Amino acid sequence: MTGLQGLLRPVAGPRALRIDVRQNILYVGFVVLFAVFAATLGDEGFTTSNNLLNIIRQTATISVMAVAVTFVIGAAEIDLSVGAVAGLASVICAMAIDSYGVVPGILAGVLLGAVVGAINGSLVVGLGMPSFLVTLGMLGIAHGTAQWITDSAPQPILSDSFNNVFGSGDLGPIPSLVIWTAVAVAIGHVLLRRTAYGRGVLATGGNEEAARFSGVPTRRIKFTVMMASSTVAAIAGMLYAGRLQSGRFQWGEGDELSVIAAVILGGTSLFGGRASVVGALLGSLMIGLINNGLTLMGLEFSQQQIVRGAIIILAVALARRV
């Protein structure tokens, strides 16, 4: 048995350096894409720090939602309602600020997310419904509600302090949206990699039955990932509201697809069990990078959609081959 020790490669080394092969592909792709854009679009101002910060700012809502959805997909569930919940939260928050002030407005937005998430989670765990269908239904309900209660009209937010904290302002040289993104990724990364909860999420996604047999509270985990996903989506909705200084039912519309694309690009398995928060951030930034680069190239929106779709398919295909 002593010979066995020799067979084990030293595992106590720097674990932070152990990176999934598929993620490596993402890093490489990210760098290559960046280099291509930098070389071809340098004159259009791609590499200016302003433009780069802009990319992070524009993708902030996607990045923040992607952090929470990484847990959902890691647990082998899905949440299609994040974009619609973000829109509804932006509206609720804006209306509550108008009537009751900033703090009640923020609380109303967060509470909305928690309630929607609790409903999603209860239906998935309690009734055993597939999360795909539950959240598909919730997408329609949230989107319709947001449009209905506002009569499709934008709800302006006049509080400068809210707008500054949620999206428009800066902290010193750093835009507040960058800080939101960094905080969300940091919390998500530690939670996923370094806590019993995160390990339980991955075990549940990898093999729910074995996880349950091992004493992992799989039901609680599935409920909480759904709940957190909607709550974080609501916060993302408020980031939209702060950046655009209003609540509107269209904020976040269609984001669920970008979020899922970002998460999967980041190396999270669509079937659960393997997930990466940092990867999701990179996936989100990559989508932002593509959007930005294509805009600077002067492509029309329709053309951008085609190229973006092709790049995403290519990236996932490359990651699969490894």
Add this chain to the structure above:
Amino acid sequence: MTGIAKAFSGVTVLDDVSFDVRAGETHALLGGNGAGKSTLMKILEGVYALDRGTIEIDGERVELASPQSARRHGVAMIFQELSLVPTLTVAQNIYLTRESRTRGGLLDDRALERRAGELLAELGVDVDPRAEVGRLGAASMQLVEIAKALSQDARVLIMDEPTASLARSEVEALFSIIGRLKERGIAIVYITHRLEEVMAVADRVTVLRDGRLVGTRPTSELDVEALIELIVGTAVEQALERGERTVDRSGTPLLSLRAVSTPTGLEGIDLDLYAGEIVGIAGLMGSGRSELARAIFGVDALSAGEIRLRGERARIRRPADAIEHGIVLVPEDRRRQGLVLGHSVERNLTLTLLRRLTRGGLLDEDEGVGVAERYVARLGIRTRSLDTPVRRLSGGNQQKVVLAKWLATEPEVLILDEPTVGVDISTRSEIADLVRGLAEQGKAVLVISSELAEVLALADRILVLREGRIHRCVSRADVADEPELHRLVQEAA
């Protein structure tokens, strides 16, 4: 089949085995776990390629390179896990990919149902061809499988434990259908552990042991006694030799069950398990062996009765509760219930320890690695590294990982459900030594096994289950040898 040999990664599992089945005959294929029955049949089904030997059908040599080619030659397997689409009707299932069509080329379900109805009536099967398969009982599904195979002109049917999930009356119905199949000249290979059934239904018997042919005899020359002798043989595996042990049963039992019943079929189970004791659970498939394990571990709810730990009632409603009480289960199906196959050895090993490894809200990874290293060394788990996905480990090493992840929780009561299924011989004896060592340390162990030699080698007491009840409870010292335990289990059938 003549002179069949097969080895997996150098380990011989079949050595010069010959087997034949005649038209209109039911031929029982018998042997203990690992005797090579399923490997032999998988070769006949075209799942495995043979290393040596020949297969002839109707006197002509054939190559069965795939399940499709086996089907073309008229060999069909009636699966234990049925291969039907539950959302389609009986008729649609029977003629899947060979549907009747209207003149316009569209599917003609009515013609399909008529054909299926005729076929089922011919077999004497009372199943509505329009019924959705998912709503049928296990027995009807099996009959639909048989009908499906016949509709594809099958002439050799392989039935693997066909009665495992059937009630008594359904077994009789199946036997009468087997009778009709024989009249039609169908050859049937019948695999089972239930020797009474062999006597009732088989014309001839072939017994395999350790991958070798023991013999083929007409059933009329045999009785259950003789069958047991053929299956068990005289050689006792050295690895599973039993050492004498004494157990102190004077105090309070560590684990007690009182009149435990479950919706899964257990009825009024009483059991006392003492510290330092190994109790073996024997019984045929469907006797409630695994159900007992699941009930104690909190996977299935109790409908009546109670579980006590050191004399005090314990509420166990989910596995987490059982683990809290120091009860752990090494489950029957390690790939589905025991392991997250895509995750690393270390992650699997520490999955049961997450709460213990948490310091100030964060997992202490170094300690997790330390624990994993310790148990990998202690159990001699052969893996390239702690980061290797357990999927890549051999069956024996996978099972050691499951054992290790539970040992790491330092439990008091261990339930081992089929601890050595799919595990090589040397690992088996290692696991047996480990289990004995655990009992020496004062743990209580429940060993559930269909391998009677294993039960005999390990247990201090043996419970024989039958239809969810305790049929017999005997001290190990009162069971002379494996044939005797075999008889106890068979009389419970």
